[in-house]
Amino acid sequence: MSLLKKKSGIAIVGLGNYATGQLIPALQQTSHCYLAGIVSGKSSKTGEWKEKYQLPDKNFYTYENFGSIEDNPDIDIVYVTLPTHLHAEYSIRALQAGKHVICEKPMAFTIAECDEMMAAAKKANKFLSIGYRLQFDPYHLEMIRLAKEKVYGEIKSVDTAFSFMPEAGEWRLNKNIAGGGPLMDVGIYCIQAVCYITGTTPLAVTAHSVPVSDNKKFIGIEETIHFQMEMPGGITASCRSSFSEEISYLKVNCSNGWFELDPAYNFGGLKMNTSDRRNFDMQTISQQATQMDNMALSFQNNQPSIASGAMGKRDMIIMEAIYEAMETGKRVALKMH
Ligand code: NAD
Numbered sequence: 001m002s003l004l005k006k007k008s009g010i011a012i013v014g015l016g017n018y019a020t021g022q023l024i025p026a027l028q029q030t031s032h033c034y035l036a037g038i039v040s041g042k043s044s045k046t047g048e049w050k051e052k053y054q055l056p057d058k059n060f061y062t063y064e065n066f067g068s069i070e071d072n073p074d075i076d077i078v079y080v081t082l083p084t085h086l087h088a089e090y091s092i093r094a095l096q097a098g099k100h101v102i103c104e105k106p107m108a109f110t111i112a113e114c115d116e117m118m119a120a121a122k123k124a125n126k127f128l129s130i131g132y133r134l135q136f137d138p139y140h141l142e143m144i145r146l147a148k149e150k151v152y153g154e155i156k157s158v159d160t161a162f163s164f165m166p167e168a169g170e171w172r173l174n175k176n177i178a179g180g181g182p183l184m185d186v187g188i189y190c191i192q193a194v195c196y197i198t199g200t201t202p203l204a205v206t207a208h209s210v211p212v213s214d215n216k217k218f219i220g221i222e223e224t225i226h227f228q229m230e231m232p233g234g235i236t237a238s239c240r241s242s243f244s245e246e247i248s249y250l251k252v253n254c255s256n257g258w259f260e261l262d263p264a265y266n267f268g269g270l271k272m273n274t275s276d277r278r279n280f281d282m283q284t285i286s287q288q289a290t291q292m293d294n295m296a297l298s299f300q301n302n303q304p305s306i307a308s309g310a311m312g313k314r315d316m317i318i319m320e321a322i323y324e325a326m327e328t329g330k331r332v333a334l335k336m337h
Contacts, residue, residue: 008296009036011059011075011099013066013090014082015045018104022267023081024049026288033296036074039066066090070097077296079131080104083171084179088113091128095120100299102292104131106188107312109179111320114313121309129295129305130312132192133287136294139261139270140193142280143252146259147197152275153255155235158194160250162186162265163224163242168217173243181221183319187241189265191318193250194229194237202229202237202318204333207326213244227322 010033012019027035037059040046046060059074069075078094080087080103088108091101101121107130108114121128134140147155164186171177172185195201207227212218224242231237240247250264257275264270267287272280295305314336321332 007031008033008076008100008300009074010034010077010079010102010292010296011037011039011061011069013039013078013080013094014086015040015049016081019079019081022288023079023292024053026286026292029286029289030293030296032293032300033077036076037061037069037072039063039069039078066093067097069094069099075099077102077299079292081131083177084184085109085177088117091117092120095124095126095128098124098126100127100129102129102131102295102305103309103312105312105315106179106184106319107309107316111313111316114309114316118309118313127299127304128309129298130307130309131291132307132311133291134189134192134265135196135307136290137270137287138282138285139264139272139280140196142272142282143193143250143259143261144196146274147252148199150254152252152257152259155198155233155252155254157235157253158197158231158237158251159239159253160190160193160237160264161240161242161247162189163240163245163247165246166243173217173219173221175220178221180319180323181218181223181225182241182243183222183225183227183322185243186265187225187227187239187322188315188319190237190239190241190250191229191315193264194231194239195314197250197252198231198233198235198237200232200235201314201336202231202321202334204230204331205318205321205325206331207322208329209326210242218243222326225322225326227325229318 039061078099166172209222210224212223229237248263248265251260259274325332
């Protein structure tokens with residue numbers, strides 16, 4: 001018997017910008033997984049990929065016949081890259097079809113949906129993970145090392161922001177599809193970073209939103225949110241996320257100096273600075289290729305990914321608390337400890 005493990009076949013669900021611009025190209029650079037199939041609403045969208053990647057017809061599915069993926073041994077992992085309101089439905093359908101699932105962030109619309117997804121994974125005896133690409137990025141791993149080894153002393157506070165400007169009419173601006181505003185879409189990266197840099201989860205949160213500048217564009221969602229997270233050990237995190245500016249930074253202030261990424265959350269071009277102006281010679285990688293390889297390898301070894309469904313649910317709990325704080329103006333305590 002060969003000791004070489006078979007590469008995992010990944011089927012991408014949803015041919016949007018992230019799938020076509022990042023994930024599918026990244027699957028050309030992976031060592032432990034490859035593009036094996038596509039699930040899309042329109043067959044007109046799939047022709048290009050059929051030709052480019054020479055995939056067999058049987059590995060193309062529509063949203064309607066997607067359940068029959070169960071009988072396709074070429075597909076080991078289903079990667080759900082649809083808008084948020086469809087994450088739970090398609091993840092659960094894939095798990096019921098006996099496939100491992102990678103679901104894009106945010107994990108779902110509600111905490112109840114996260115529970116349903118995790119229950120479906122347990123029942124199917126398959127793994128569920130969230131597309132948290134930066135959990136595997138060398139710059140972010142270095143930030144975690146600097147924090148863990150207290151290279152600049154004890155962490156006192158974290159300042160971070162992630163914002164970008166979606167076009168009018170995008171589903172991201174529709175609460176019924178996105179579940180929320182910039183907090184759900186990009187503020188989630190700030191929550192992730194604060195948790196992995198400090199190695200903890202928040203004790204309490206406070207938040208406020210800024211009055212919207214365009215009430216035709218921002219209906220029922222925040223345009224800009226400022227939120228603070230009280231972390232164990234007296235660490236405070238000040239975070240900001242907006243759909244009306246382009247910012248991406250993560251600064252960790254410590255007793256003996258500071259370290260930061262600016263930009264911090266982009267697909268590439270991250271830059272690290274420290275109070276003592278160190279040189280960091282970090283390799284440039286495809287975040288998506290590294291993430292998918294890591295996840296495929298974990299599943300092949302019968303292990304959950306570090307970016308698990310439980311982590312996705314944890315972040316949903318934090319975001320619901322932040323929205324509650326924003327709406328009530330009160331400090332909301334979290335009982336995750
Ligand atoms: P997109 O709008 O470019 O693509 C969405 C896809 O879903 C399209 O193919 C569209 O046809 C399909 N779709 C099916 N039903 C739909 C509906 N009811 N409304 C709208 N589209 C529908 O979006 P995107 O930027 O590719 O985002 C897709 C997912 O990927 C989201 O969950 C998003 O949060 C995530 N994402 C993650 C990252 C990351 O860095 N991890 C980056 C961008 C997007």
